Amino acid sequence: MKYKLIASDLDGTLLNDAKQISPRTEAALKAAAEKGVVIVPATGRSLLGVPDMIKNYPYVDYVMTSNGALAYNLKEKKNLYVEPLAHEIIFKVMDLLEPYGAMWHLFAEKTVYYEYHGKQPGRGLPPDLQGNPYLPAPLQPDMRTYLENHPEFTVEKIDVYFNEPSERWKVWNIVETWDNVSIAAAFDYNMEVNAKQGDKGNGLIRLGRELGIKPEEMIAFGDGLNDILLLKAAGMPVAVANAVPELKTVAKEITLSNDEDGVAIAIEKYVLNEEN
Numbered sequence: 689m690k691y692k693l694i695a696s697d698l699d700g701t702l703l704n705d706a707k708q709i710s711p712r713t714e715a716a717l718k719a720a721a722e723k724g725v726v727i728v729p730a731t732g733r734s735l736l737g738v739p740d741m742i743k744n745y746p747y748v749d750y751v752m753t754s755n756g757a758l759a760y761n762l763k764e765k766k767n768l769y770v771e772p773l774a775h776e777i778i779f780k781v782m783d784l785l786e787p788y789g790a791m792w793h794l795f796a797e798k799t800v801y802y803e804y805h806g807k808q809p810g811r812g813l814p815p816d817l818q819g820n821p822y823l824p825a826p827l828q829p830d831m832r833t834y835l836e837n838h839p840e841f842t843v844e845k846i847d848v849y850f851n852e853p854s855e856r857w858k859v860w861n862i863v864e865t866w867d868n869v870s871i872a873a874a875f876d877y878n879m880e881v882n883a884k885q886g887d888k889g890n891g892l893i894r895l896g897r898e899l900g901i902k903p904e905e906m907i908a909f910g911d912g913l914n915d916i917l918l919l920k921a922a923g924m925p926v927a928v929a930n931a932v933p934e935l936k937t938v939a940k941e942i943t944l945s946n947d948e949d950g951v952a953i954a955i956e957k958y959v960l961n962e963e964n
Contacts, residue, residue: 691906691924694717695730696730697912699732699874699912700946701911701928705947713952716952716960726749726901728752730888730892730918732754732872732874732880734844737753748762753798755872755880756886757887758844768895771883773883777846777866777881778846779835790849795845795847844886845880848878848880849877856878863881868883869883870917872916873914888914890917893921904923907955909950910926910927910935913934915927915931915935916934926939926940926943928942928946928950928951929948930945
C-alpha cells in the first residue's frame, strides 16, 4: 500500500518531551513530502497553540486542530471546514460543572478563551498556552452571557480541567450519554467536548474527502485517548510506545516512543521503504 497522507498527533507523539521535532523525524517528514505524501498535524490544541515550527514547515499545508473540529489551510490561510459546538451544549456542560472547582476554556475562532473557577491557581492551563504571552482575556462579562449575546460566535470545543480525576469521571459519565457530542481527554483530570462530528476521526475522513485521499491510503499516529478515533479512521493506525493502553488496542503497530523517534521509524518503514 502506498500511503498518501500522514496524520499525527503533536504532544507525546510527533513532538518529543522537549516539545521539539527531532532531526530524524523532521528528515522523515521531509522525505515523505518529497514523495508527494500530505503531512497533517492533528492536535487537540487550538490553531493559536500550534507551534510556529509546524506552521512554517514548507511541506505542511494543512493542520487539524481542536480535536478535529477545525481543518485549516496554512498556505491559503483559510478554513477547510469547521464543525461548531452548539452553545446549548456548552451551557449544559457549565451547568454540570457548578459543584466543582473547575477551569474551562473555549476553543473558538482559532484561539482560546478561558473561565477559571478552580481552587488551584494555574492548574489545567493547556500545553498550547503555557508560557504564552498572548493568553486571551476571558470573555466579558462572563462566558455564558457573552455566548448568549453572540449567537454567531463559533466554538470548536469546550476544554475542562478538574481538580481531581474523580470529579472528571462524575461529569464524564453524564456527558457521554448525550447523543450529539464527542467526548475525549488528553490528561487524567481533563475532559474535552466537541460536536458529534468534531473529532479527529471524522475530521480525518472529511479532510481526506476534500483532498481525494481514501482512508486506506492514510497512516495515523497518536498517544492519547483523543487519538482513538483518529487511528480508527486510518488504514494504518500506529501508536507510539508511550501511548495509553486503550489506544494500543486499536493500533495495527506499536512503534517506539515519542522520545525515541517512533514516528520517524514507522514512516521510514511504511512510507519511505521503496517496496511500499
